[in-house]
Amino acid sequence: MAVLTILQKLEILADAAKYDASCASSGTAKRNSLGGKGLGSTEGMGICHAYAPDGRCISLLKILLTNHCVFDCHYCINRKSSNVVRARFSPQEVVDLTLAFYRRNYIEGLFLSSGIVKSSNHTMEQLVEVTRILREEHDFRGYIHLKTIPEADAEIVHQAGLYADRVSINVELPTDSGLTRLAPDKDARQIEGAMGRVKSDISELKDAHKRFKHAPRFAPAGQSTQMIVGADAATDADIVGKASRLYDSFGLRRVYYSAFSPIPDASAVLPLKRPPLIREHRLYQSDWLMRFYGYKPTEVMQATEADGNLPLDIDPKLAWALKFREQFPVDVNRATREQLLRVPGLGVKAVGRILASRRHRSLRLDDVALLTQSVTKVRPFICTVDWRPVLLTDRADLRSLLAPKTEQLELFAA
Numbered sequence: 001m002a003v004l005t006i007l008q009k010l011e012i013l014a015d016a017a018k019y020d021a022s023c024a025s026s027g028t029a030k031r032n033s034l035g036g037k038g039l040g041s042t043e044g045m046g047i048c049h050a051y052a053p054d055g056r057c058i059s060l061l062k063i064l065l066t067n068h069c070v071f072d073c074h075y076c077i078n079r080k081s082s083n084v085v086r087a088r089f090s091p092q093e094v095v096d097l098t099l100a101f102y103r104r105n106y107i108e109g110l111f112l113s114s115g116i117v118k119s120s121n122h123t124m125e126q127l128v129e130v131t132r133i134l135r136e137e138h139d140f141r142g143y144i145h146l147k148t149i150p151e152a153d154a155e156i157v158h159q160a161g162l163y164a165d166r167v168s169i170n171v172e173l174p175t176d177s178g179l180t181r182l183a184p185d186k187d188a189r190q191i192e193g194a195m196g197r198v199k200s201d202i203s204e205l206k207d208a209h210k211r212f213k214h215a216p217r218f219a220p221a222g223q224s225t226q227m228i229v230g231a232d233a234a235t236d237a238d239i240v241g242k243a244s245r246l247y248d249s250f251g252l253r254r255v256y257y258s259a260f261s262p263i264p265d266a267s268a269v270l271p272l273k274r275p276p277l278i279r280e281h282r283l284y285q286s287d288w289l290m291r292f293y294g295y296k297p298t299e300v301m302q303a304t305e306a307d308g309n310l311p312l313d314i315d316p317k318l319a320w321a322l323k324f325r326e327q328f329p330v331d332v333n334r335a336t337r338e339q340l341l342r343v344p345g346l347g348v349k350a351v352g353r354i355l356a357s358r359r360h361r362s363l364r365l366d367d368v369a370l371l372t373q374s375v376t377k378v379r380p381f382i383c384t385v386d387w388r389p390v391l392l393t394d395r396a397d398l399r400s401l402l403a404p405k406t407e408q409l410e411l412f413a414a
């Protein structure tokens with residue numbers, strides 16, 4: 001077998017890592033500058049962006065330690081039976097790359113995941129070794145996000161949390177039956193058991209750190225997970241229910257949703273087409289409704305259509321408001337924060353500004369218009385001193401009036 005250079009390995013293992021959504025930007029048009037045309041690319045992999053615990057957007061070197069894998073998850077391009085070019089870094093090679101990129105100011109941290117070589121324990125030890133060398137031998141203080149392997153021994157996963165800022169364990173699929181069918185080597189109870197232990201380690205060491213200044217920290221940026229959307233029959237209602245249970249049970253910082261993308265030589269049990277990317281976007285919007293807008297999971301599920309999926313043409317907040325029109329209009333000058341947060345078109349910042357401004361004067365429709373991208377979307381759901389929607393809120397065709405217009409393609413556009 002030909003010996004690969006570091007650059008060749010980097011190309012293979014950065015490309016293989018792009019399927020992980022935990023710090024990805026997706027949903028945009030594909031552009032690149034191949035052949036010397038133009039500048040920049042939206043397809044590039046290798047460096048991704050994530051938000052640090054203090055809210056800063058940071059760039060991370062995003063790679064796999066290896067794309068060899070002894071598991072055979074149907075949806076994964078790196079599965080045992082997949083016919084892809086394989087590569088493997090040694091822990092020291094990952095350390096050297098991270099430090100070299102960091103010193104050149106290309107990155108502020110590392111996102112490291114891996115296929116499973118030899119055994120879960122062996123792979124997890126190698127991942128931990130990368131973080132140990134970085135932290136102990138080089139005093140590396142940059143951000144580290146480490147994917148951990150739920151099948152590995154608890155003690156090794158614990159070590160990972162002592163070095164990494166964030167650890168994540170993928171639940172992979174929204175339902176246990178989907179996991180059994182599409183990832184036969186994985187076990188839902190094992191995955192949730194590992195997440196439970198990470199949760200206890202985080203809270204135990206957080207408490208210890210409050211009492212003893214020198215107590216070690218454990219994953220100070222918390223844990224996250226990822227679910228693949230559209231590879232099995234799970235509906236958005238199933239996915240919202242699962243995400244909410246994961247947030248509650250394991251104190252997750254984030255659940256990431258990754259639209260399944262068909263892979264070369266795909267297994268026959270997978271759908272032929274990827275779900276529309278907008279479905280992933282609607283799930284992120286529903287996630288925000290639960291985390292920042294005070295919606296209960298059951299309320300988000302009420303926004304779904306008869307097939308259990310969120311509508312694609314309108315956002316879930318608007319879908320909910322259209323179903324529960326009796327809750328509107330709300331008086332912008334009197335409503336509570338919770339009521340204002342339910343108004344389609346008003347975000348958390350806009351609501352904060354409304355609450356601050358109305359202390360000094362009564363707000364008019366023009367004042368609200370300054371705080372939103374589309375006053376047309378807001379108008380049917382609010383009253384101000386100079387505006388009442390009268391019959392607008394109850395119009396049968398309100399949905400079609402508010403749904404974003406689908407763009408007409410230009411016949412002769414370049």
Ligand code: SF4
Nearest residue numbers: 069071073076079115
């Ligand atoms: S264990 Fe991970 S890398 Fe291996 S086949 Fe499954 S999803 Fe892919």
